[in-house]
Structure formats: C-alpha cells, structure tokens
Amino acid sequence: MKELYISKLLAESLLLYTERNLIDKELNFGNTIKDLLAINETSAIPYEDYARFYEYTINASKDSLFGLHQGEKFNLAALGIVGQIIQVSPTIRVGIEKCCGHFNLISNVLQIEFQLKENHLLLVFKLHPEAKNKFPLATKHLVLSSMVFAYKELEFLTLYKTSPLEVKIDFESIKKKSFDRVFNTSVELESDVNQMKFRIEILEQKIVFSDYELLQVLENVACARFQSQYQSDNLSGVITSMIYSLLNPYIPSFELIADNLNMSPRNLQRKLKEEGTSYSKLVTEVKKKLAVDYLKKNLSIKEVSYLMGYSESGTFVSAFKKWYGKTPGHFKLLL
16 A cells, blocks of 8 residues: 655645744754655655654644644645645636645545535545544644635635535534634534535635636646656556546546546556556446445435436446445345
8 A cells, every 4th residue: 555645845834833833942853854854855755754743743732723723824835736726726616626636746644525415515524544543633633724724715715705504523522612713603523524515606606816827737737746656556546546536426537537647548548458457447446336335324316326427316226236236225225
C-alpha cells in the first residue's frame, strides 16, 4: 500500500499557525518539522511526521478545539495549485469537481466526495482508516479544520453569505456553541460521518475570481504533477481513486480520466491492458461496491438507482442481480 502523505504546504501552514498562536514559542518538535521540510525535495511529506507534529501542537496549545480554530485561519494558499484551480473556476460546481479530482495532490489521508441529492449538495469528508486508527487525535482535527475551511471558502469565493443546511461531525460533544457559531447552524456532534449539506442552488454561484484561460494552464500543471506523483504506483488503483473522486453522481467518462492523467485515451487503454484490466472492469468494481454501500444506508432502490447514475430503477436491479445473484431488495432484507 502506498505510504500515507500530506502536502508540504499544509505542513508549513500548520507550522505557521502554531508559531503565531501558541503561547509556548519554544517548539522543539517544530524545529524537527522545519528540518524535514527543508531536506525533503518532494511536494509531500509522510503523514506520520505531520500527524506526530499535529498531535504535539494540539496538546501544547491545550485547545480542545484546535482544528476548529485552525480551519478559520486557513486560506486557499494552503492547497497550492489545487487552491488556485478552485479560485479561477467559473462556478462552485466546477470548483468542487476540480478539487475532488485533484485532491490526491494534497493528501491521500482525506478524501472529499461530492454528492448530488434531489435538492441539495452533500460534501462528505472521508478518512483513511489506517490514519484514523494510528493517529486519531491528529486525524479528527484534520477533518474538522478541513470542513471549516471548505465552508468558509464557499463564502469567500462567491461573496455570497450561505449557511449549511446540516453539519454532522465525528467529534466529541464539547463546547457545541463554538461549533454552531463557526458553521452558523446547529451542528450534530458524535456522528458516524463527517459531512455538510447545502442548498443545491449554491452550485451555480459564480466565483468572483474566475479566469478560464488560467484554469486551463493550472489544470495542465496539476495533471502533470499527478502523473509524476503516481508514476511508480499501480495505475488501476490510481484510476479507481479518481473514479470515486469525480463521481457527480455519474461515473466519469474514460476520456475525462485520461485527460486528468494528461494521457491520451489510447495510451491509457494500452497501459491498463498491460495490467490485465480495462476501464469498464474498474468501473464495474466501483459500481458493485457503491451499490452495497448505498443499500447499507437504508436508501430506497429508486434513490440508489439515481445515485448510481441509472435513469431507470429496473436497469440497476438487473445489474445488481448479475453482480450478486440476488435483487437489491433481497439484499436489503439480509442486512
């Protein structure tokens, strides 16, 4: 499995926030991180080093809501080229899609999913289980700061005051008023998910810094970096991760995946063949897993069909029966 990592820019942002806000300015561990950032020639550092420093600073600050307060201070510069891409996108919809598509440039510890329901947008923040188990304190504050940052940036990018319809966070119920203040809504704590729900109209809000030509340039740079970052990894795994990232809710086209990898569809098809697979096989495996995950959430067959990108429930039912030998309804009865 690929080593868990996080971008140097996020580590530098954490270091800067720590130096500016901690009463104890003598951070010996901080010097270690500075040394690591100085000698590391890549754009990322091991998540383990980041998490240990993060946990050290949280404990040193004696701030039980460190991630909440840190998220309020973040800005798009912490996301590097991904932040720049979001900022010059034409609308919030495009910005979110681009962010999800390029998020592996920031970290493989946190994944942001973009889901469209009937009348609302759902942003789901998912954590790598290994990171969550090994560094629970750092990881829960990481997702908390990320959620605050995402919410604040929606307002910054559009100059449009909005509040989430719903916020659920896997964080202990302490100082709930502080959460409600930051998110400007009543926050459900100790949830089993980390997600924010917004009115679907926010997707069409125009980003005030939009620049189409610059967006094209930045996308090309991001794709080149992505390809370089994963050139030694299993391509099938990379593409599977991208499929999940680009769901909206329809499966992204093969051409879109190739474009994000800065490769021609023919070349990508050849490389997948060398690995003994194809895009259609990878898509099928993703669909099979998604179908089970959605059904476990007690959604109706119609709702699952929509989320899976099927125009007719019958088509989904037939596909599910082919995959698992039973209908979705029968499967739900066995849960």
